[in-house]
Amino acid sequence: MQHVARLLRAERRALGTRAGAWALTCFYQALLVLVWFRKGEDKTIIGAGFGVSRATAYRCVAEAVRVLAAQTPTLHDALARVAADGWSHVILDGKLFDTDRLAETTSSVKCDPIDAWHSGKYRDFGANIQAVMRPRPRRYA
Structure with missing residues (x-):
């Protein structure tokens, strides 16, 4: 805090x-x-x-x-950092967070209007937050 x-x-x-x-x-x-x-x-x-x-x-x-x-690094910066640290691979994972008051429309591939913040998988509005993670947990001494 x-x-x-x-x-x-x-x-x-x-x-x-x-x-x-x-x-x-x-x-x-x-x-x-x-x-x-x-x-x-x-x-x-x-x-x-x-x-x-x-x-x-x-x-x-x-x-x-x-x-x-x-404060968050860009994806390019994060991948450059892990490459410099010698990681062979990373895990890209994400979570859908419920949102309220997001109303933005965009066009689909077929030029149909769609809701930009709607998740078809969860059938609800949400923001998909992605994270780059280590392939195995860090061990602290």
Whole structure:
């Protein structure tokens, strides 16, 4: 949680946000976001628990997700790193996370309009998060 709070604080400094402009401090914003990630409850309910409006809860989550996403390496960078470490292969795995409020349409191969965030396998809306992993677990001494 402290790591997320530090990232949020650095983001606010980089943007020149004045102190007290947000309804929550970086610490409580990080806590709100981690509660949302863990429990997956409605942002209105979580926001009420922190004494902020639904809109503020959405903005808090959106900012934290943007800040966390900026920390992730690209697939090219991750593969270059494992190649430099001498790995013979990697495992690419993913998970579908339930999402709400994603409405984007795109065209299929047959030029039919389709929902970009709809999973045919799960028959629900979701975001597919991919990860590159080690072929075997790391052993710590």
